[in-house]
Amino acid sequence: MRSTLEREDFSRRLMEALARVGDDGSSPTRLAREFNRRYPGAPVTLHASRKWLNGEALPAQDKLRVLAEWLGVTPEWLRFGDSGDVRGTQRQAREAGQAVDFELARELGALSPAHREAVRALVKALRQGEASVRGGKAKRGKA
Missing domain, CATH: 1.10.260 (434 Repressor (Amino-terminal Domain))
Structure with a gap:
């Protein structure tokens, strides 16, 4: 009980x-x-x-x-x-x-090596894009 x-x-x-x-x-x-x-x-x-x-x-x-x-x-x-x-x-x-x-990590692990590299390149490009957007906002804020 x-x-x-x-x-x-x-x-x-x-x-x-x-x-x-x-x-x-x-x-x-x-x-x-x-x-x-x-x-x-x-x-x-x-x-x-x-x-x-x-x-x-x-x-x-x-x-x-x-x-x-x-x-x-x-x-x-x-x-x-x-x-x-x-x-x-x-x-x-x-x-x-x-x-x-972790679910995403499992799904990425199931991809072929070539597709994992493509995803890695995409993520890198997205992160660089975010960094440049943040950098642009910081520069505008200083003016």
């Missing part, structure tokens, strides 16, 4: 944290996709994310840490609900938007 309540409480806190980042928690597909972008291990299934949302299962500790980091809460609060500070550290919140997209 206690484990059922723990899973349901976790689900409620997960939905609350998702709402804070603009997700209503109604889509296990969206949860799995966004989680897998941030998780370096084997991707979670739609079935697993549905179980988290419905209070049928708890994620493993490594997955819980990734969820908490993404959602800007502490792992303790997400799992147990008794942490004094619902929000994660400011560093966690700041870094959440800069997380590595």
Whole structure:
């Protein structure tokens, strides 16, 4: 009985944290996709994310840490609900938007070497373009 309540409480806190980042928690597909972008291990299934949302299962500790980091809460609060500070550290919140997209990395790894080089060249060009735009704004601001 206690484990059922723990899973349901976790689900409620997960939905609350998702709402804070603009997700209503109604889509296990969206949860799995966004989680897998941030998780370096084997991707979670739609079935697993549905179980988290419905209070049928708890994620493993490594997955819980990734969820908490993404959602800007502490792992303790997400799992147990008794942490004094619902929000994660400011560093966690700041870094959440800069997380590595592991799903993209897996997809890039599946490309042929020639296509990976093409993507690398494209990314380099995009970064140079962004740098020149930022540089142009800085020069205009000094005038």
